[in-house]
Amino acid sequence: MTSRIPRDSRLRLVRPRPLAAAPRAVNQRRPSRPAPRPPEGTPARAELARMARSGLAAAARVARWADATLRPGRDGASPEGKGTLSDETAEQAAADLGLTAAQVRADWDTARLAGLIEVHGDSARPGWRLRAWNRDDSAVLRGWVALFDAWSLASPEPSGHEPSAVAEVVSAMPQVLSFLQLSAGPVPVEQLLDLLEQRVIELRTERCEISYGPQPVPDRPEPPQPEPLADTPLTPLAPLLEWALQALASVGALTYGDGQATLTPLGSWAVWVKLEQICVAAQSPAGNIEQAAEGMLRGCAQLRPNAARAEYRAWLAARPVGNAVSELLSAARGEDALLRGLAFEALRVVGAPAEHDVRSVADEPTLRPYALLWLAEHDGIDPEDAHEVLTRDEATWLWVDTAAAVADHGEAPMLVRHLESALQPTVPALLEEVRAVGHPRTVQVLVALAAAHPDPALAKAVRRAAFQVHTGGS
Numbered sequence: 001m002t003s004r005i006p007r008d009s010r011l012r013l014v015r016p017r018p019l020a021a022a023p024r025a026v027n028q029r030r031p032s033r034p035a036p037r038p039p040e041g042t043p044a045r046a047e048l049a050r051m052a053r054s055g056l057a058a059a060a061r062v063a064r065w066a067d068a069t070l071r072p073g074r075d076g077a078s079p080e081g082k083g084t085l086s087d088e089t090a091e092q093a094a095a096d097l098g099l100t101a102a103q104v105r106a107d108w109d110t111a112r113l114a115g116l117i118e119v120h121g122d123s124a125r126p127g128w129r130l131r132a133w134n135r136d137d138s139a140v141l142r143g144w145v146a147l148f149d150a151w152s153l154a155s156p157e158p159s160g161h162e163p164s165a166v167a168e169v170v171s172a173m174p175q176v177l178s179f180l181q182l183s184a185g186p187v188p189v190e191q192l193l194d195l196l197e198q199r200v201i202e203l204r205t206e207r208c209e210i211s212y213g214p215q216p217v218p219d220r221p222e223p224p225q226p227e228p229l230a231d232t233p234l235t236p237l238a239p240l241l242e243w244a245l246q247a248l249a250s251v252g253a254l255t256y257g258d259g260q261a262t263l264t265p266l267g268s269w270a271v272w273v274k275l276e277q278i279c280v281a282a283q284s285p286a287g288n289i290e291q292a293a294e295g296m297l298r299g300c301a302q303l304r305p306n307a308a309r310a311e312y313r314a315w316l317a318a319r320p321v322g323n324a325v326s327e328l329l330s331a332a333r334g335e336d337a338l339l340r341g342l343a344f345e346a347l348r349v350v351g352a353p354a355e356h357d358v359r360s361v362a363d364e365p366t367l368r369p370y371a372l373l374w375l376a377e378h379d380g381i382d383p384e385d386a387h388e389v390l391t392r393d394e395a396t397w398l399w400v401d402t403a404a405a406v407a408d409h410g411e412a413p414m415l416v417r418h419l420e421s422a423l424q425p426t427v428p429a430l431l432e433e434v435r436a437v438g439h440p441r442t443v444q445v446l447v448a449l450a451a452a453h454p455d456p457a458l459a460k461a462v463r464r465a466a467f468q469v470h471t472g473g474s
Helices: 019-026 045-055 057-069 087-097 101-113 137-149 163-183 189-206 238-250 265-283 293-300 305-317 321-332 337-350 352-360 368-378 392-409 412-421 427-437 442-452 456-471
Strands: 117-120 123-126 254-257 260-263
Touching: 045 057, 045 137, 045 265, 057 087, 057 101, 057 123, 087 101, 101 117, 101 137, 137 265, 163 189, 163 238, 163 260, 163 265, 189 238, 189 260, 238 254, 260 265, 265 305, 293 305, 293 321, 293 337, 305 321, 305 337, 321 337, 321 352, 337 352, 337 368, 337 392, 352 368, 368 392, 392 412, 392 427, 392 442, 412 442, 427 442, 427 456, 442 456
Parallel strands: none
Antiparallel strands: 117 123, 254 260
16 A cells, blocks of 8 residues: 655654744734824933932842842841841841941842842742843933832821722822823812822722612602712822822922922823823724723734734733733633733733733643743743743643634734744654644644645544544544
């Protein structure tokens, strides 16, 4: 008998490429848009970076002390993994730096929020921004913006207030800051309080839910009643506004005194950056700034990587980070493999604030390979080498999942080229491991690959493997 499959096997694959590059295969290129210019009067980036370095000098000093004295992996963080200094370490730092233990703790917390110190599990270590602090203005400004974004964590919230009221004020403050930025000067606190109250009412109205269940029918018609939401007395917001303004002042975003608040040059620049991100996204072809995470990711699917990252940043700037991360992970749990890869690309833009949530999903089979790659890159491993943290089965599962994304959203040649990212040296080895890994889309991926590949012998082998997976054969 003769066989049409050559003995030297045309089924051998080309040299494999890192799996980390595979999820990006479905992105298409579009022309880049020019970078917007800040408003007239905004200091140059070098001057803004000098201001940021000055404001974060104490935090950088504590971070350098920790780098020199504790070294990564030592007992510089609490065993609970919260990144707080132990009493012994705080006292040691206070003695070495000529500070009080309370000052050391405050500077330590500031360094964490600015990314000068990164907490991984139950240990803390110097962040990459500390390494680049004296030579990279962009790293300094990004560190300060991270602190600015975390202003609500910089000062303890006042006691005696409902957590929901505090959350409403935090959600409403972007509008207050935008008004301050547009005013370009001192604004009376009474005016800010009025704006804050209006925005909180809007937030409550947006959350208003209508019951669709059976409603009691009155004996006689009742006149329509006004919505109780608008007439419900607001929690006194003046103390919470004062807390917010003091917290923002403590991070250097504004000055607050004599019944007025004024953005600093750094604060004005940071608010402008966020407003510009939102405007760019709103004017983009995707227009996804107000969409939920799934819709936003679908809108970014056909954008080139840099444009997609700009959309992610704008989408994130328009909502609290915690809510955004939860939305992205929910989208990643869906059936669309493309959204899964894009969700973790968006989480890369989030950075350190997403670490806890990403770690918490690392045991979910569907998300585990993506989470492990994200954590490896976050820990400083080069993206080209991050795939080495995956086991063989995890890497194969990710290959199938990415192939499903290409099959659903890409073109046939892209699926054929996706073979280049497989770890297995031959197609028979790849098919054997793909069949064993148990991905729910295995059959569909193999059928699509067989239909797309121009090599008849390879297509026949892939179709046979798809049939065996479908029937449960070996």
